[in-house]
Amino acid sequence: MTEKEQFVALRRKKKIRLRRIAEYLSCSISLLSRYERDDCFMDEEKIIKYKNFINNFVPEN
Numbered sequence: 001m002t003e004k005e006q007f008v009a010l011r012r013k014k015k016i017r018l019r020r021i022a023e024y025l026s027c028s029i030s031l032l033s034r035y036e037r038d039d040c041f042m043d044e045e046k047i048i049k050y051k052n053f054i055n056n057f058v059p060e061n
Contacts, residue, residue, distance in 0.1 A: 008036050011054050
């Protein structure tokens with residue numbers, strides 16, 4: 001499993017929607033979706049923010 005696949009799995013496990021990450025990164029949902037499917041590349045700065053968001057996400061209850 002690649003690092004990207006691990007982050008996608010973690011995002012899904014934490015039930016984080018792409019919309020939420022897209023708002024945080026100021027990018028489109030489709031960009032994130034395409035990035036996760038290896039259809040496109042994303043700026044390194046956004047990748048770091050993407051990973052940090054997923055790692056540090058705490059669900060609101």
